[in-house]
Amino acid sequence: MVTGTIVDEYKSPIAIERLWQAAIVDAHNLMPKILPHIISSIEILEGYGGVGTIKKFTFTDAVKEFSYVTDRVEVMDGENHVFKYSVVEGGLVGLKVSSYVAEVILTPASDGGGCLVNLKIEYESLGESLLSEEDAAKIISGTVAMVKAADEYLLENFKAYS
Incomplete structure (x- = not known):
C-alpha cells in the first residue's frame, strides 16, 4: 500500500453559509433532487447528520465502476465550515484503494464574493503505486460536481438556504 493525497480548490460564487447548508448539511436531501441522473438516493443509515452519521449514496447507471458509496461523518464543524468523512464501503474502496478520507473546507473568498472550496483526499492504494491521474480525477470530480450542482x-x- 502507498499513501497518497489529492488536493483541489474551487471558487464558488455562493456565500459561504448558503453553500454550507445546501452542499454539506442538507446534501442528503438536495443532491438526489438536483443530480437525479447520477444520484438515485442518499439514505442516512445511522445518526442525525453530525459526527458519526453513516450515509449510503446510491448511484444510477451513469456511474459505471460502482453502484454505491457508504461514508461516515468524521468532522462537521459549522462554525469553521470544515467537513470530513471517511468512505466505509463501496466506491473505489476494494477496487483501487483500501481506504480514503475526504475533507472539504469552505473559506471566504478574498475578493469578498462567494467562497473557496478546498478539497483534500487522503487514500491508501491497494497496490504499490499511487492512483493514476485519471483515477485521482474521478475521486475529486464527484465532490466538485456536487458543489457545482x-x-x-x-x-x-436565490431564496433557498438563505
Missing part, C-alpha cells in the same frame, strides 16, 4: 441550484433559487 449546488452552486447552480442556489443561483437559480
